[in-house]
Amino acid sequence: MEIMVSSGIIPDAASYTFLVNYLCRRGNVGYAMQLVEKMEANGFPTNTVTYNTLVKGLCMYGKLNQSMQILDRLIKKGLVPNVVTYSILIEAAYKERGVDEAMKLLDDIIAKGGKPNLVSYNVLLTGLCKEGRTEDAIKLFKELPEKGFKPCVVSHNILLRSLCYEGRWDEAYELMAGMDRDGQAPSVVTYNVLITSLSIDGRIEQAFKVLDEMTKSGFKVSANSYNPIIARLCKEGRVDLVVQCLDQMINRRFHLNGGTYNAIALLCERGMVKEAFLILERLGKKQNYPISDFYKNVITLLCRKGNTYPAFQILYEMTVHGFTPDSYTYSSLIRGMCREGMLDEALQIFGILEEHGYVPHVDNYNALILGLCKSQRIDMSIEIFQMMVNKGCMPNEMTYNILVEALAFEEEMELAATLLNELYLKGVLSQSTVERLSMQYDLKQLTG
Template sequence: MQLVEKMEAHGYPTNTVTYNSLVRGLCMHGNLKQSLQLLDRLIQKGLVPNEFTYSFLLEAAYKEKGVNEATKLLDEIIAKGGKPNLVSYNVLLTGLCKEGRTDEAIRFFRDLPAKGFNPNVVSYNIVLRNLCYEGRWKEANELLAEMDGDDRSPSVVTYNILIGSLALHGRTYHAMDVLDEMIRGRFKVSATSYNPIIAQLCQEEKVDLVVKCLDQMIYRRCKPNEGTYNAIAVLCEQGMVQEAFSIFQSLASKQSSSPNDFYKSVISSLCRKGNTYPAFQLLYEMTKSGFTPDSYTYSSLIRGLCLEGMLQAAMQIFMVFEMLIEKGYMPNETTYTILVEGIAHEGQMELAAQVLKELHMREVVSQHVVERLIMQYNLSAIDNF
């Protein structure tokens, strides 16, 4: 609590909003106990916690200790005179669903009026998501039929839940019908609405329908995003790399940026989502088509390999930088930093420290980066910089 005491001593504002920032920060870093101490201090000072304070604490509690402990915490808050609102109960509802306790979640949801709260569209969406993804369509439809009124009318999120779950269960045409209904209802559709359908169509190897879906997206001014690229990459898993590349070629021609920048973005997007192998497959086709990978592209590949635990492959890719240097594409500080981080994430701290020291001696990473990595991964305990 030293930070709080210093703030108060120097006359900084100590209102509920200020405390909420601290509570959230502590919760994000797994310091639930300190967060609760901060809550007590808040109440002692006569400041009334708001719905955000409670939601941060309850979310941290169910993530750290499970939803049962979060429920006990809510009971304690109420016993101390706290007055949580529906947001807090929605957090607990989310916790039950995330733990796969759907039937308990439904009972909890049905008990909300007895606690003085009418479920809103967020409450409905939380339960609906679990029912749909578990394939409990009859119950999901019954819940949907209840969603009528200002506070619980279906939202964009509702439609996206339906589309995503239907596509996941292979009910692609039904998902398309829901998308059409969404459009007719004048809801704002985005790439998020289209991506599950595209992914399933790629899984089913229905390339013509994928192209049609993408054309419709662009016609409706829905810009393809990272999720779209990863959905298209599903074709690579089906052995249809040429078809996937052809689609990316078509998308590249419709972008405002250059094809090179677009391909860099695609490779980076795939690597961030654990699709590094398809990224390599597509990179081969892209280079045959005239794309020249640069240090950013290789940095993305190295990061992807490291995230997927393929450190040796990452080291091999790192070695091809000799070819890049010959062509005038110099690896940058970000590239080297990614490599060290990848090694550290694999738990090989001694190797990470040695590589970092070598890179620093070669003056390709700054002192600032060295200090950050030492602190972040406790490398100073292994090797003296």
């Protein structure tokens, strides 16, 4: 920003808002607030969108009280909060304090002359349903016309999901019939909610019928529509039907995604690991890239979704059939284990790898150090770092980045700043990384 000003370019509201948004997304709301104060002090324009960005940034980090102060400041400056402002605050209130507090906040907003829109009420509907208060959600849904709003398809979908989840199928179908009577067209989400709920409840035949109706109605069917059905079929061990579904998806040129592979992995729960592998092998041979890359991708996607144990089981079958795991594959497994709290097992992986002649790569160490740091085992992560160096594996910028962020997260700001400074002086961290970390965690300004 300073470069723009010194070059004679006057930043506008859009430029400032972009930077404020960037800082908030990076977690540095404090710097974002300072930037807004600076732009106002220098006579640059601010608008409601600028303040909305601050409000959203604060709400993302559970700072509802501060976000309300920003709202007061916005109003005092003569700016007018809009429906986005209200929706952000109401959603934050429900997530932070519960839906009752969110409803009180909405009442206060209306009492002060604010005019929230249907989005704000949909947030409340979501909150009530997530708290298991379906009856209250139905009551609010029915009151919407009195409040001047006609329930939209999103409103219907929120309530439909809750009714289906509770197995209240008659009411769910009546809600759908009401949509039809009111001329409210269903959406892709409507159909997917029904398919998912029916599949979870074991009503596969009905799920297939909804899928067929969805197709005939001209809606865009995707892997997300098939995945719940495949998941249920795998839970029941109905391999032939799984294969039929997958063939149908491939013939219709659907893009299989992580949800598809995680659904197939459910066969492992029934001890059908070999069957799961054979299905994946069959799919891999139909891809337009090497099957080894396909296998790596599958293992990574399983680990990301908390299916690390099935990933190990399937990986074993893959290795039996000639696949050699690489550093990336092992890092995926280590990250998955750490994510699922299997830290000791992740540590044991290193010993097992070395016993079999594999030398852990820097990415493997980084995955383990990051997992330990996220579990607040900083001391252990430093031990792994020392072991890494002692074994001749040189840390890279990512390694140091993880350690500095871990210290900052633990609020060891002085130590984080000192380490950051030393690493910069040694030339192992780039200037851009130093500036980003310093700004993101409000560390001391570094020189040199």
